[in-house]
Each structure stands twice: as structure tokens, then as C-alpha cells.
Amino acid sequence: METTPFIYIFLTLAIYTVIVIVFIWWENRQMRHSLKYKEDEMGRRMYEVSILKELGERIGYSLNVQKIVDVITGSLRKLLPYSTVSYLLWSDEGRLIYHCVLEESVNKNFLEDVKKRIVTAFSALIDREIKNSEVDESVSGTITDESNEATVKSFFNIPVVINNQPVGLLSVSSTEEGLYKEAEMTILYTIMNQASTAVSKLENILSQEKGKLNAMVASMADGVFMVDTRNRLLVINPAALEMLGIKNKQVSIFDVLDALASKLDIRTKIEESIKFNKLIVEENIKIENRVLRVLISPVKDTDQKPLGAVILFHDITKEKAIEKMREDFTSMMVHELRSPLTGIRSIANLLKEDSVKKEQKKYQEFVDLIVTNSASMLDLVNDLLDVAKLEAGKFQVLKKPTNLSAVIDSRVLSYKTLAVDNQIDLQSKIEPGLPQVEADETKIGQVLNNLLSNAIKFAERGKVTVCAFMLPAGMDLVEKVAGLGMVWPGLTPKSVKFDSDAVALAVVDSGIGIPQDQLSKLFNKFTQLEHAAASEKKGTGLGLVISKGIVEAHGGKIGVTSEEGKGSAFYFTLPLKQHG
DSSP states (O other): OOSHHHHHHHHHHHHHHHHHHHHHHHHHHHHHHHHHHHHHHHHHHHHHHHHHHHHHHHHTTOOOHHHHHHHHHHTGGGTOOOSEEEEEEEOTTSOEEEEEEESSOOOHHHHHHHHHHHHHHHHHHHTSOOOGGGEEEEEEESOOOTTOOOOOOEEEEEEEEETTEEEEEEEEEESSSSOOOHHHHHHHHHHHHHHHHHHHHHHHHHHHHHHHHHHHHHTOSSEEEEEETTOOEEEEOHHHHHHHTOOOSSOOHHHHHHHHTTTOOHHHHHHHHHHHTOOEEEEEEEETTEEEEEEEEEEEOTTSOEEEEEEEEEEOHHHHHHHHHHHHHHHHHHHHHHHHHHHHHHHHHHHTSHHHHHOHHHHHHHHHHHHHHHHHHHHHHHHHHHHHHHHHTOOOOOOEEEOHHHHHHHHHHHHHHHHHHTTOEEEEEEOTTOOOEEEOHHHHHHHHHHHHHHHHHHHOSSEEEEEEEEEOTTOOHHHHHHHTTOOOTTOOSSOOOOSSOEEEEEEEEOSSOOOGGGGGGTTOHHHHHHHHHHOSSOSOSOHHHHHHHHHHHTTOOEEEEEETTTEEEEEEEEEOOOOO
16 A cells, blocks of 8 residues: 555656656757758758859849859759759740750650640740740750659749740759759749849830930931841831831841842941941942932940941932032133133233234224123122122121112113113013112112023023012012013912012013922022033023022012913012101
8 A cells, every 4th residue: 555656656757757758859859840941941041142142243234034044053953953954935036945954864755744844834824835846955964864764753843034024934853753842942933033023124224225225316317227246137217218218117137138239238348347347438329319328337245246237327418419519610610710711811912912002993892802801700709709798697788768760770771782682672661659768779780680681691582571569568469460461470379478568679581481390499509500500501690699688688588480481580579668
């Protein structure tokens, strides 16, 4: 009886001892498990940090997704075991790149199974079937082993997404079962997601900058396009399309080559520019009615590696036209000055002869010829000086009350002999009661001289009429001319009105007339010089330019109506100011 309590005490102590031992064992087990988990977690974190650091150092600001995936696959063995790691990515050319890295020697069936899985998964991701002809395949790593009959037991994919668009898949596979846990997959998802986010942000920034650049290029007056090292068209602006006459919405380098065919071997020039790193300039490339200067320049990255070439089309059509006009002007000036100078020199030599000196009549004729030729040269120089003053804004008129009827009568009288010699009927028609105007009498006389000289020159045995009339504000010119019983060639009832009361003067001829498409060019200096150089009629052709400057200096307007075969009417207005 006395031993029973002792047995109870012993059993109780034994039970408590076992409980304590089990508790300690459990705690140790949990602690070891916790330490193992923390150790593994620390390893995964260290891997994540190291791979992200490596990505930052090796990739930097690159948009090359394949480089990013290559870095990840190359370091994957630090995180988990695998037999193969593969990726399927879109290339810049629009094809799919499939690359498989063998860590272990597996058979070809294993590789085919891995490829089939990744292609099937990506097809589902992009919602379209991928054909084998679209895929460029490559394999690296260890060699295959057909004696190894192991199959795919563990497998998972990680999508590669840029700007919310799937661009590929990363795939990990193994011959062992149950290898890949959520933790490893999460790490890979995190790394891929961070890399994709960085690329997406950079792509967005570059897209914005590209948009700004494209807008700037599109607004350029010069034509511009750029190609890469494989002659693929990267960008082309509207000006280039217009210059090349390309109307296609989807433009390729072949459209550019076709437009330049037989005019410029642009492909060879691009290759030469890139190869020898030099600017190539091609002058006077004619495309339809344009003359272009083409500049081809290589484009390089920061490491001086060639990226392609930029081609600029500069339209030099106007420059060429102006250059021709200047040449014509020089030729014309030489001709206009040489003729009177030659005459003066010849006459001067004759005047040295005693036989001429003794004949007073002949001597006087030669002196008169010298005066005439000198006056011709002086008129030419004065025309040039007047145009220069007009362009410099230094042309001045000295206004005073002027009787326009007297000015017209004087000019008609002075040209009467020339008109008779050319079998032209020269008349004047002045509306009664024409008031005086504030004008520079000499300059207005110069305008009438220019208009009368041209009319007589081109009338060809016809009729020339100088007319002047009142033109009240708001009255239609057609109505006024018809009311005076006159007919002006080419004057149509298309309302020509003036804002204030004015006196209108006109020189109307029955000559050859002027084509409608040339009327707007009559008062342009370079156009006049060009026509004068090409014309058989003598003169600089600057008279109309000077006349326009004189009329506008008076606050008036100058214009012309004409019809081919029937003649022309050159008219101008002077603002009316009555004086008591």
C-alpha cells in the first residue's frame, strides 16, 4: 500500500518528462524549419537583388527584351534546379525567336515536348495559332542524350509583358517531379515583372520623344527619311512623299527606290555613306518639275556603331530659277550696255577723222548718235537704280497739285512720232472736268512713258488709247468703262471696286495680248528680267516693276486686263484730293 503513491508519482514524472521532451523536440523542429525557411527566403531575396542588380548593370536603358531574358536564364541555376530553360519572343522583324538552354542531357523528344508546350501556351496567350514557319529555333548548352528516356515531369511558364502586351514566354522544365514551388515562381514573376515595367516605362518615354521628333520631322519643309543598316524604312515625312510623288499609305523602301529609279542609286549611296562614315551630297536631282539636292548622312549610336542613315531632300527649284534669272540678267545687261557703248566707241573713232570733221552735217549726226546712245545707257542705269531704291524702301515721290490732262497730252505728243513710224494710231480720251490730284508729275510721266512704250512696242500697227476718268468710291470699273463707251480687252464683269474716290488712268492697246496665266507675273522683277532676256524686243522689262512702285508710293493701285489676240489695258489709280 505504501508503494502505490510512489508509482503514481513516478508515472506522473515520466509523463511530464515525455511531454517536455516532445515539446522540446517539436520546438527544435519548428525552429529548424523556420530557420530553413528564413535561410531559403534570404537566398531567394539575395538572388532577386543580385539578378536585378545584374540586369541594371548589363542592360541599362536597353529596350532589347531578349537581352533581359538571356540574363535571367543565365543566372537561373542560382535559384532552382532545371533540365532546360527556354524562351519564345517576338523579334524586331516580326518573327518568333525560340531558344532552349540544356542544363542536363535530355533526349530530342523531351526538347520537342518543351517546345510544343511553350508554343501552345503562347498561342493561347495571344489568341492565335503559331505556325512552325514563323519560329526561328536555336539550342545551346550540353549535348542531347537519346539513352536518357526521362520525360518532362516539372514545368512552368512565366509571361513576358511589355505595356500590357504579351511579347513572349519564359519556360522552365525538369525530369524530376514536384520541383517548383510557389516561392521560386513568385521570385521569377517579380523579377520579370520589374524588368518588364522598366522596359515599358522606357518605351513610353521613348515613344513620347519619338512622337515629338516625328511631329518636328513632319513639319519640316525639307523631305526627310531614315533607314536602318538593313535598308528598312524607319520614318519618312510628308514633304519627302510629296517630292517623290508617293501616294501610298503604307510606304516601304521599295516605293522610295522606284521613285528615284534612273535618277539616283540611293541604295548604293546609303551603303557608301554608312561604310565610309561620310556625308554624301548629290546635286541637281530632277524629279518631275522639281530640282532636288540630296544629302545622305550616316547615323551612329553613342558607341559609334552604325544605326543607319538619314536622307534629306532640299528643294532647290526656286534657287535654280533665280540663278538662271541672274545669269539672264547679266547676259541682258551686257547686251544692253554693249550695243550703245560699241556705237559710241565707233562714232568717237570716226569723229577723229579729218574728213568727218570737215563735214558739219555728218559731224552733227554723229554727235546726236552719241547723245542718243548715252541717253539709252542712262535710262538703263536709272531703271536699275529705281528698282534698287524701291527694294530698299528709299524711293521717294514729291507730290504737288498736278493737272493730269496736261501730263497726258505731253506724253502723247512726245510719242506721236514713234507711233507714226510704227503705223500706230495714238489717241487720248480724257473725261471732261478731271480734277487735279496730289502727285509727282515727273514720276507719273515716267509711268505713262513705260506703259506707252510697251503698248507701241507690242501693238503692231494697231491702235493705242490713253484715257483718264473719275472713279467714285464703290463704283465697279466695268460699269465705268462701259459708261464712257470704251472696250478694254479681257475686262469681265467681276466686280473691280475701290474704297475711295480716285482718278484712273489707262493705256489700252489692240496688240497681241497676254496669256491669262502670265498676268499675275507682270509686276515681278525676276519674271520681267527673264522675259526680257528671252524676248526679241529691246529693253530691260523693268518698266512695269518701277511703275508699280511709283503708283503704290502715291497710295494708288495698278492692274491689267488682257485677251490674247485682242490687246491689253494697263490701268492705275491715284487717290483724289481736290484743292480750292
